[in-house]
Amino acid sequence: MKKFSKGDRVVLPPYGIGVVSGTCTRPVAGTPHAYYQVEFPNTTSRAFVPVDAPMTAGMRPALTGEDMPALLERLQEGQLNLPRQWAARHRKVTEILVSGDPFELATLACELRRWNVERGLPDLDRQAYRRALKLLNQEVHDLNENDAFHVRSLLDTAWNEEHLN
Incomplete structure (x- = not known):
């Protein structure tokens, strides 16, 4: 413990x-x-x-600077097989958001970002995407390591892309 x-x-x-x-x-x-x-x-x-x-x-x-390379990799390369059917996808996404696991959140954010770029996101998926980005940003906000800077930069880019669609 x-x-x-x-x-x-x-x-x-x-x-x-x-x-x-x-x-x-x-x-x-x-x-x-x-x-x-x-x-x-x-x-x-x-x-x-x-x-x-x-x-x-x-x-x-909370995450430390040592966690940043793995988090960055998930944000850039993470893949998640989300159900196409809305109700099942909503359950899975809610489960990840509630867990608060930063690596699962990063994987979810990467997958939703990919969906957003390919075809845009429906409103509830967009809300989940925003929530995942916000939770991740809270956790890396005060870290000063170089990799944390890269994570924050990627989160900022994703947030700004999200507002364009």
């Missing part, structure tokens, strides 16, 4: 990027339980995630 420390950047779907500000103890049904306190930059929002089971809440470490 991954232990988090004060100052760690984490992702807590569906809230996005947060920072562990420490731990605290809170009573639940009269029994004290330890929680990570997660603050979300530029908001007054905070979340409390059980120290014993952060993964059950979906909390995971």
Whole structure:
């Protein structure tokens, strides 16, 4: 089980990027339980995630510079066999968006970008595409590594292409 420390950047779907500000103890049904306190930059929002089971809440470490080459590859070359039938595609896309997995999001974004260039996207697919780009951008926004710059550049390009169609 991954232990988090004060100052760690984490992702807590569906809230996005947060920072562990420490731990605290809170009573639940009269029994004290330890929680990570997660603050979300530029908001007054905070979340409390059980120290014993952060993964059950979906909390995971945020991407680092070391993750950027693999993320960039997925954004450029990722392929996803999305169902052509709308209802099945919508289920699959929603599953990926809710998971918050950045590599799956990057693969989805690459596939939807390919669809957008080839034939344009229907409105709900366009919304999913925007959401995937936004989630990825949140995660790489504060990274300063050179590969993070390339990822942000590609995300900006994809976002601007999306608004043209």
